[in-house]
Amino acid sequence: xxxxxxxxxxxxxxxxxxxxxxxxxxxxxxxxxxxxxxxxxxxxxxxxxxxxxxxxxxxxxxxxxxxxxxxxxxxxxxxxxxxxxxxxxxxxxxxxxxxxxxxxxxxxxxxxxxxxxxxxxxxxxxxxxxxxxxxxxxxxxxxxxxxxxxxxxxxxxxxxxxxxxxxxxxxxxxxxxxxxxxxxxxxxxxxxxxxxxxxxxxxxxxxxxxxxxxxxxxxxxxxxxxxxxxxxxxxxxxxxxxxxxxxxxxxxxxxxxxxxxxxxxxxxxxxxxxxxxxxxxxxxxxxxxxxxxxxxxxxxxxxxxxxxxxxxxxxxxxxxxxxxxx
Numbered sequence: 001x002x003x004x005x006x007x008x009x010x011x012x013x014x015x016x017x018x019x020x021x022x023x024x025x026x027x028x029x030x031x032x033x034x035x036x037x038x039x040x041x042x043x044x045x046x047x048x049x050x051x052x053x054x055x056x057x058x059x060x061x062x063x064x065x066x067x068x069x070x071x072x073x074x075x076x077x078x079x080x081x082x083x084x085x086x087x088x089x090x091x092x093x094x095x096x097x098x099x100x101x102x103x104x105x106x107x108x109x110x111x112x113x114x115x116x117x118x119x120x121x122x123x124x125x126x127x128x129x130x131x132x133x134x135x136x137x138x139x140x141x142x143x144x145x146x147x148x149x150x151x152x153x154x155x156x157x158x159x160x161x162x163x164x165x166x167x168x169x170x171x172x173x174x175x176x177x178x179x180x181x182x183x184x185x186x187x188x189x190x191x192x193x194x195x196x197x198x199x200x201x202x203x204x205x206x207x208x209x210x211x212x213x214x215x216x217x218x219x220x221x222x223x224x225x226x227x228x229x230x231x232x233x234x235x236x237x238x239x240x241x242x243x244x245x246x247x248x249x250x251x252x253x254x255x256x257x258x259x260x261x262x263x264x265x266x267x268x269x270x271x272x273x274x275x276x277x278x279x280x281x282x283x284x285x286x287x288x289x290x291x292x293x294x295x296x297x298x299x300x301x302x303x304x305x306x307x308x309x310x311x312x313x314x315x316x317x318x319x320x321x322x323x324x325x326x
Contacts, residue, residue: 158198233269
């Protein structure tokens with residue numbers, strides 16, 4: 001085994017130091033020297049590069065709730081030689097800027113850090129030759145509250161389109177409510193916490209999505225995202241015969257319709273077929289309409305139906321009738 005290894009080493013050595021490969025190694029050496037010279041020349045030129053500078057809010061008093069994003073970042077464009085820009089990008093030279101809450105929270109619910117203060121802290125960290133060209137945003141704002149909050153229900157933003165012969169039976173949220181932190185005037189205007197837009201097409205099976213809540217400046221939701229479950233159900237047709245009820249009848253009179261019961265057709269989700277009962281429907285005819293517009297037939301109206309029933313319709317909407325004296 002040792003002899004085999006020695007033989008291989010000799011073959012490789014002889015190959016590398018053959019006449020042809022000596023020329024190749026010389027070529028590689030000068031190529032490396034040229035590349036090094038080019039890199040050094042390039043890095044010695046002046047460039048502009050955008051650097052991300054994190055912001056950190058410190059010394060927040062107990063009981064104060066920050067309602068804006070705590071992980072904001074400044075986008076700072078710096079002009080300097082390539083050496084220094086390379087160091088900024090990969091050398092972890094620039095550390096997060098600390099914003100002292102007490103110095104900028106003079107307003108009741110909002111703090112503003114001017115551009116001059118931000119630039120001053122950045123200049124403390126960068127080389128003397130570096131210059132700030134632009135900074136986005138040009139100032140930084142944070143919002144806070146002294147703990148004012150309330151609990152609100154959730155609402156879904158977006159468009160959920162069921163597949164053919166399906167409908168959306170139910171949408172549920174977990175949790176069902178969230179806490180909202182904001183200044184009192186803004187808090188009073190919020191009735192529902194809406195999600196970010198969720199678009200679903202051709203839905204035929206239950207889906208579960210984790211969705212963030214819609215961001216509003218100066219508002220914080222706890223939690224900031226919720227689990228949304230959308231339940232589709234397949235539609236099926238059904239029908240029932242419902243008695244006709246006469247309303248606003250004067251004393252001593254009875255109205256009889258022919259037929260006395262009317263078939264109501266509808267569609268309902270397959271899971272709710274057995275829960276639909278005849279007493280959940282109500283079909284009426286109004287004596288006042290008959291008296292105001294005498295006719296051989298009276299008009300019928302479907303005035304009540306189950307919540308889960310859709311596209312309910314009467315088989316006929318006018319029937320013969322007879323008014324009897326008691």
